[in-house]
């Protein structure tokens with residue numbers, strides 16, 4: 419297959435682009451290289467372009483010139499806090515890029531799309547969440563993902579677009595140390611930072627209705643997430659539509675268990691410190707992944723220990739690189 423990957427120089431995009439290239443697919447990456455880096459994908463052609471505004475014509479030419487069969491769209495802004503501070507810019511970037519891409523795909527007759535959505539579309543839903551759960555995002559980031567999904571569905575009703583929107587749960591780890599996420603603002607890197615500063619990792623609330631009282635989340639290894647894209651690309655239904663699929667493990671891990679795993683991997687003698695609950699944190703958010711398994715046969719292979727160990731190895735790799743430069 420000949421695949422155009424937007425955001426292919428980023429964290430999940432680089433893992434996926436490398437997997438596609440390794441199995442013999444032709445890969446063309448389009449990325450503005452603001453957070454991404456071409457070093458992550460040696461040997462894969464990269465076109466440097468911000469696709470959020472006025473890019474449809476150039477994207478159409480690239481699709482024609484490179485005889486593209488399918489698009490995987492990762493390029494987006496992904497920081498929830500920043501989206502609250504700059505909502506219009508988040509819509510411009512995250513929805514604008516999808517609109518430009520769809521205009522180009524329709525004109526170039528490229529009919530297959532896999533889109534990076536997010537479990538953020540579920541908002542404060544709690545428990546084991548199926549794709550049927552109502553989507554009520556509680557921040558502009560999640561809202562941009564939902565609007566983009568709706569735009570894709572509308573196009574699939576208007577021209578023969580065969581799409582899938584993948585709602586990732588908590589992505590972590592690294593397939594190889596140099597592909598780790600250097601931008602992440604979630605539990606694992608925040609705990610690493612605390613430990614590096616000789617401060618206790620923080621747990622917000624231990625009085626939730628869960629087994630150990632702390633929040634429960636679904637952590638999925640980035641290599642599994644990358645693999646899921648290949649699996650979906652291979653089985654996109656022949657009918658037009660937008661298949662919404664959860665990408666997680668279906669297994670919940672408590673914040674307490676995660677922090678303990680992090681303390682163990684980092685050989686830290688610190689212990690966790692419990693603080694008050696934060697507003698808006700649902701007790702448990704775990705993805706039901708039956709639909710993805712039934713459609714593609716895919717399921718996650720890596721454990722929480724694999725995620726933490728590989729994230730730690732990646733952090734050490736970047737620290738060593740910074741120290742030697």
Ligand SMILES: NC(=O)c1ccc[n+]([C@@H]2O[C@H](COP(=O)([O-])OP(=O)(O)OC[C@H]3O[C@@H](n4cnc5c(N)ncnc54)[C@H](O)[C@@H]3O)[C@@H](O)[C@H]2O)c1
Pocket residue numbers: 424425426427428429430431448449450451452453454455467468469470491492493494495496511515534535536537586587588589590599601
């Ligand atoms: N990492 C996660 O935990 C997570 C969870 C749910 C959903 N997602 C979604 O997955 C996708 C990939 O996330 P990631 O973690 O790899 O992020 P990332 O920031 O590492 O990668 C995004 C890439 O897209 C590029 N980019 C951003 N905006 C662009 C634009 N307008 N034009 C061209 N290139 C642009 C960046 O330079 C970067 O290389 C995003 O859509 C994100 O919202 C990520």
